[in-house]
Amino acid sequence: MARWPPPLLACAGAAALLCGAAAAYGRDGTDKTFCSWTYVVFTLQWPAGFCQSLDNVSLCTVPERVNGWVIHGLWPTKVQRCCDCWPVFPSDVQELREALEETWPSLLISRSAFHFWKDEWEKHGACAACVEGLNSPLRYFQTCLKLRQRFAMDKALDAAGIRPSCQRPYKLAEVLDALLPLIGDKSEIQCVKDHKEREVWFQVKIRLSRNLTVGCDRHGDDADDVWERGASKGHPCPAQGTFYFFPIDHQRPMQPCG
Template structure:
């Protein structure tokens, strides 16, 4: 076994016991702080590429690849406060086994940002916390779980089969969308919107509430203590309003920040 593996195992063990170490030139340099692995809930956040660029202030950096045609993963986020770990590295080779699926289901929509750098950021910010759970205890396992959940919640087919289709002319009531999603998700989700230049509310994200064992739900107390504070912290947009209709806009590859103009 190589020295590097010893170091990685030490870092991983430190994380699982709650000690956060710094990673410096390939070495865990020491325990610098402590965080809790006692989070209960996580959010699988799916984003609609057709609306994504509406919420980006810098319109020049947004790009939707032609291969992206369905709902994509924004992230799988444990609901917790504080920082997790800087010493649990991720390398491109860790994800090569599932890279074709990640490219389709978890692409970067920012021009010039290699997909791996997006995945690396998500691992550092969120995956290292998720790694407290054995089923997500490595970069590969974490991303495999996200892909599995995305396939389980097949939003594209559910919407299509229920007659909710992308359009710049037809909008939907909040309750109409929830009526389609609730049989699959119960009440364990939130709809998130952005407002376009014409004042239309465009559906951008679906945030699914999960326990750490990847089943639907989240204790009410946990939601009250953490969800209200962090609900939109890592997201673009705002809760979709209930007093106006919602547009499910099409993907516009040529003009992604103004898909209906």
């Protein structure tokens, strides 16, 4: 039976050796680099907006079963170093595969869903593995799926009358009013510009404490650092003016509104 702390994998030549994760906590009083992060960013993206972020119109695909907000990743911030040799295999997520394919799909034709999950685990998940509940590939993905359920963006927006449209643009203030009780005031609404230079809603970055709760405001945290992991083409949606919330078009994912 697995015990806590779990083993962390570290590279030593061509072999992966086991090392105690307890060292991450600095029990000997020395400065440690593992588990140095203070909060995480849970990122959800809107498929129609993601497609607008791509330069090549042939790259994007939205699977037929995908009709709502999808997971981009869960990213520890301010990480100096993390274990980079803890692999994930298809068997690790087999029991979650159906749910992951629906809520964490790859939106790139050139990248399989498992390749996407593998990248997210190796770049970000392994950095979070010093925290119970995230301390294995299976637990990391299970937690992400639970967060997706908790942050029911579709339901909150629909209740506020904010629905995908090619005709109606939205103001940031009305979107924040609808989402503030759900995602807190440390989150960021991000947009991209489409080929017609329209501002289009792309994704939401939700700041969470180490115990995965909203509203953490640790003294000394630099708010700008919350976005340092998982950089993308997204930028904060305009505080003044409006932006679009494009509908998903499975047949024409890159041009849902012409």
